[in-house]
Amino acid sequence: MKLLYKQRLTSHLKEMMKYLRLVFNDYFLLALLFLIGGLGLSYSNLLAGLNGHEWWLLPVAILVLTISANLGSIASLVEEPDFVFLLPREGQMNEYLRPAFWYSAGLAGLIQIVMTIIVFPLISATHALTGVTGLISLIVLMLVLKTGALLTNIYSFYRINNQAGRQFGLWLVPVITLVVGMYFNFWLALVIAVIIVGGMLGWRQRQINTAALNWNKMIKIESSRMHRIYQFFNLFTDVPMVKGIIKRRRLLQPLLNRIKLSPDNTYRYLYAHGIIRDNEMSGLYTRLTTLGAILLYLIQGQYLPIIISALFLYLIGFQLIPFYFHYEDNVFVHIYPIDKSNQNNSFAKIIEKLLMLTAVIFAIVVIMANLGSLTTIAGVIIVELLEIAWFIKLYLPGRIKKSEFNR
Amino acid sequence: MSLEVSNLVGGYSNVPVLKDVSFDVRNNELVGLIGLNGAGKSTTINHIIGLLTPFSGEISINDIQMKDSVNQYKSQIAYIPESPIVYKELTLREHIDLTIMAYGLDVDKAWQRAKQLLKMFRLDNKLDWFPDNFSKGMRQKVMIVCAFITNAQLFIIDEPFLGLDPLAVDDLLKLIEEKKAQGASVLMSTHVLDTAQRFCDRFVLLHNGQVRIEGTLEELKAAFPDAGESLNDIYLSLAKDGGAQ
Numbered sequence: 127m128k129l130l131y132k133q134r135l136t137s138h139l140k141e142m143m144k145y146l147r148l149v150f151n152d153y154f155l156l157a158l159l160f161l162i163g164g165l166g167l168s169y170s171n172l173l174a175g176l177n178g179h180e181w182w183l184l185p186v187a188i189l190v191l192t193i194s195a196n197l198g199s200i201a202s203l204v205e206e207p208d209f210v211f212l213l214p215r216e217g218q219m220n221e222y223l224r225p226a227f228w229y230s231a232g233l234a235g236l237i238q239i240v241m242t243i244i245v246f247p248l249i250s251a252t253h254a255l256t257g258v259t260g261l262i263s264l265i266v267l268m269l270v271l272k273t274g275a276l277l278t279n280i281y282s283f284y285r286i287n288n289q290a291g292r293q294f295g296l297w298l299v300p301v302i303t304l305v306v307g308m309y310f311n312f313w314l315a316l317v318i319a320v321i322i323v324g325g326m327l328g329w330r331q332r333q334i335n336t337a338a339l340n341w342n343k344m345i346k347i348e349s350s351r352m353h354r355i356y357q358f359f360n361l362f363t364d365v366p367m368v369k370g371i372i373k374r375r376r377l378l379q380p381l382l383n384r385i386k387l388s389p390d391n392t393y394r395y396l397y398a399h400g401i402i403r404d405n406e407m408s409g410l411y412t413r414l415t416t417l418g419a420i421l422l423y424l425i426q427g428q429y430l431p432i433i434i435s436a437l438f439l440y441l442i443g444f445q446l447i448p449f450y451f452h453y454e455d456n457v458f459v460h461i462y463p464i465d466k467s468n469q470n471n472s473f474a475k476i477i478e479k480l481l482m483l484t485a486v487i488f489a490i491v492v493i494m495a496n497l498g499s500l501t502t503i504a505g506v507i508i509v510e511l512l513e514i515a516w517f518i519k520l521y522l523p524g525r526i527k528k529s530e531f532n533r
Numbered sequence: 534m535s536l537e538v539s540n541l542v543g544g545y546s547n548v549p550v551l552k553d554v555s556f557d558v559r560n561n562e563l564v565g566l567i568g569l570n571g572a573g574k575s576t577t578i579n580h581i582i583g584l585l586t587p588f589s590g591e592i593s594i595n596d597i598q599m600k601d602s603v604n605q606y607k608s609q610i611a612y613i614p615e616s617p618i619v620y621k622e623l624t625l626r627e628h629i630d631l632t633i634m635a636y637g638l639d640v641d642k643a644w645q646r647a648k649q650l651l652k653m654f655r656l657d658n659k660l661d662w663f664p665d666n667f668s669k670g671m672r673q674k675v676m677i678v679c680a681f682i683t684n685a686q687l688f689i690i691d692e693p694f695l696g697l698d699p700l701a702v703d704d705l706l707k708l709i710e711e712k713k714a715q716g717a718s719v720l721m722s723t724h725v726l727d728t729a730q731r732f733c734d735r736f737v738l739l740h741n742g743q744v745r746i747e748g749t750l751e752e753l754k755a756a757f758p759d760a761g762e763s764l765n766d767i768y769l770s771l772a773k774d775g776g777a778q
Contacts, residue, residue, distance in 0.1 A: 462635035463608035
């Protein structure tokens with residue numbers, strides 16, 4: 127069982143490395159450098175201006191450290207089929223979860239150390255704890271607290287824990303010990319933390335040797351953890367594991383109800399429902415439209431708004447094109463007695479409507495931001511209309527044909 | 534003559550799975566397509582519904598071939614797949630709307646029929662749910678409802694009995710009888726042989742991509758007098774026999 131975890135960890139790390147390489151490209155590193163530099167500078171300015179008597183120093187430090195104690199959860203790396211395939215070995219899952227604990231503890235421990243170092247100046251300014259010894263003892267306390275949190279995570283996989291106990295372990299214990307440590311006596315706080323975590327270990331560990339695993343819960347927790355990771359990567363690159371989540375969006379239902387139930391509208395009906403309810407597509411569209419609108423509101427210049435609005439329109443249209451093939455895997459669209467040309471026309475109509483909406487929004491924003499410049503306003507409107515016509519009539523059909531050929 | 538498959542050679546890539554398959558399904562008739570896993574049942578069905586193109590041979594429905602008019606050909610078919618396929622973005626109500634649109638049905642009449650069927654399969658209170666979250670049996674029922682609101686001449690039903698509750702199986706068989714009486718033809722592939730024996734008018738036994746024998750139960754018995762009484766016995770002896778060859 128230990129070996130199984132090791133194998134999974136290796137392939138997990140390999141996958142993470144693959145995505146991290148894509149995330150940390152040169153541009154991102156540069157941006158990150160500036161961001162960290164800027165934040166660091168303003169933080170050090172803030173620290174320089176402190177006199178040590180601000181009332182909010184310790185509460186903020188305690189808040190940040192409590193949140194930090196909840197950063198990084200247990201990486202159990204269980205997968206959905208495990209429920210079937212590992213069921214006969216449930217008794218040995220303790221062995222499987224032990225290396226999982228150590229791996230997660232190492233990762234979470236690093237986070238604790240970094241966070242503690244960042245927050246420590248706030249605490250030392252109040253003289254609650256000072257110097258290297260103070261820093262090291264605070265780090266030790268944080269590591270003990272994180273151990274408790276991770277143990278709570280593991281125990282929640284078994285059918286022994288109640289929700290109240292979980293919240294107690296994750297939030298109340300750090301808050302209590304940190305408050306005691308900051309306002310009364312640090313060593314007392316450390317003793318309390320060690321006793322609670324040690325007690326938990328002694329009491330629960332015996333229970334889980336005989337308790338049944340809650341497989342559904344364990345798998346759900348892990349898959350939502352992985353989903354969060356993939357979602358983060360998905361901001362930078364395409365992650366196949368992030369499947370669109372479906373949202374009903376009742377507010378937009380009147381729009382969908384306007385489609386008449388006639389054979390010619392079959393694909394329009396499908397695409398309209400798909401784009402509105404598929405979180406990936408509607409999210410993409412709203413994100414890019416909002417971003418473009420904000421940018422257009424902020425930038426100055428006679429021709430720049432024209433270029434930006436044209437660029438964003440193209441980007442939005444381009445990103446929506448793959449949705450044309452969204453239903454290809456469904457047998458029924460191949461069985462319906464519907465012409466292929468119908469599919470092309472319907473898709474173009476939908477894209478045209480979406481782009482028109484964006485164009486109108488952009489135009490309104492540009493008019494608000496550039497009331498004085500008639501050339502800019504007229505330019506944006508004319509270029510947008512020309513671009514949409516070109517995109518729908520010439521560019522889109524060619525693109526679809528090309529991708530169809532490559533499929 | 535509703536469905537006619539003649540000398541069909543076909544498959545997925547260049548390797549033919551089906552070798553010279555010929556059979557027919559007449560009006561008012563339920564034909565069972567029987568065969569082991571991998572015998573070619575699904576491949577045959579995929580050819581009939583137009584997902585695959587035959588290497589050679591012909592398939593016609595009421596004398597219309599796909600090459601004559603794709604839409605006329607396809608509008609005669611209703612298909613119930615083995616594993617239910619639903620649109621994850623659409624609610625149950627919208628699945629029915631979509632079927633009505635795709636087959637150009639009369640909206641009011643089709644909905645009237647749909648309401649009956651939904652009630653029969655106890656789905657009438659789930660119209661605004663997403664079938665994507667249903668159990669397999671319930672999704673199967675969605676497929677049945679969508680297929681049976683069409684005016685198709687040919688129903689292709691791939692292994693309908695697995696996952697359905699006994700009540701639903703009974704209702705499905707009644708629906709098939711009803712459509713048969715109205716003149717439609719039904720081709721059904723299944724492994725549930727005792728049900729097939731009771732309800733099918735004729736059988737097509739596929740083995741290794743070829744039709745081993747085709748006919749009524751009586752004809753099958755006459756052809757293999759030693760094999761036994763039931764469809765199950767005949768089929769088992771044929772399948773084992775075929776494996777030995």
